[in-house]
Amino acid sequence: MKHYPVIQLHQVSKVYRNGTVALKDLNLVVPEAQFVSLVGASGCGKSTVLRLIAGLGSVSSGTIDWGIDAAQRKLAFVFQDAALMPWATVKDNVQLPLKLGGMSSQYSQGLVAQALKVVGLEKFAHNYPRELSGGMKMRVSIARALVTQPNILLMDEPFGALDEITRSKLNSDLVDLWLQHRWTVVFVTHNIYEAVYLSNRVLVMGTSPGRIVADIDIDVPFPRGEDFRTSSVYNEYCRTVSEHLAAAMRFSDMVGF
Known part of the structure; x- marks a missing residue:
């Protein structure tokens, strides 16, 4: 079943006052009830994307459009630190x-x-x-x-500081909650394995400036349990994401970033 787009970023760029180009011509569409993860090296603009969607900053150019009006739009933000x-x-x-x-x-x-x-x-x-x-x-x-x-949940590396056992448990719990409530989720992480386990789609970002270099559908039905984590399908998806991430980092090195 197809869902209407909830979040749409069109040619979004973000340039900070010091001249740093955090994002350049980034395009992103997140349909209703989809779980999308952003992965990439530090400094690629993952958290910047999340903050712009949340309205915690303004775009330098481009637009952020919504598939639901402001009265129906309820965003929640989970930060890296519990705070x-x-x-x-x-x-x-x-x-x-x-x-x-x-x-x-x-x-x-x-x-x-x-x-x-x-x-x-x-x-x-x-x-x-x-x-x-x-x-x-x-x-x-x-x-x-x-x-x-x-109805929209934005999560900025919420499990990054946790040990692997706790992180794995919270990943499973989060999937269960998402299946119950069907939020539209944008999830930022450095962890490829976490992204593949949680997501309908994994978006790989390149650096300097930040941009999406790969959009990978994780075509595995939910719920996903330990059998998925130990499967060859899971390993292959993780390998694919890793290869795209490595290619993006090689490109940044070639152009001198």
Whole structure:
């Protein structure tokens, strides 16, 4: 079943005040309910793309168009760091965006409880961040994003600082959540294996300036379990992404970046 485009970037360029060209003529279309990952070397502009989509910066040229109007568009952003308030409980951290939005505490309690249940932390609502593991802190960060009931989820390397076992578990949990809610997701990562496991599409970015050099469909049905992670199909997709990434890096070296 085909879905309408939700996010469309047309010939988007981003030049910073110091003259750095972060992105050049980048085109990207993300359909409704698709999970898209951006992979690339540090400095290729992955996070810049995410921030521009989120409205946390302005394009230097080009356009960002939306397939849904502003009233229906609900974006949530999960950053690299959980960025929790250490003096506040898990519940209060998750409630923060609702509080900032002016929602009454009486109404928000149910939404907070639901978000914590979704990420499996309902029993930790009254704990403080110092009492949580790294993986649990990131779950709180995800709950804080989900409490606003988004339909578009932007994630900037949310699992990059975690050990591989925790990361693998959260990858599986994220796929399960996406299958339940069918958000439109743009996910930034350095990890090829993570990108292939999670995504409908993996976009490989080249550097200096940032641009998309490969768009790879991961044509494997969901749900995906451990059998997929150990399959030859998975390994072949990872190899394909890796080859495109290596080619992009060789090109940057050839032109002197």
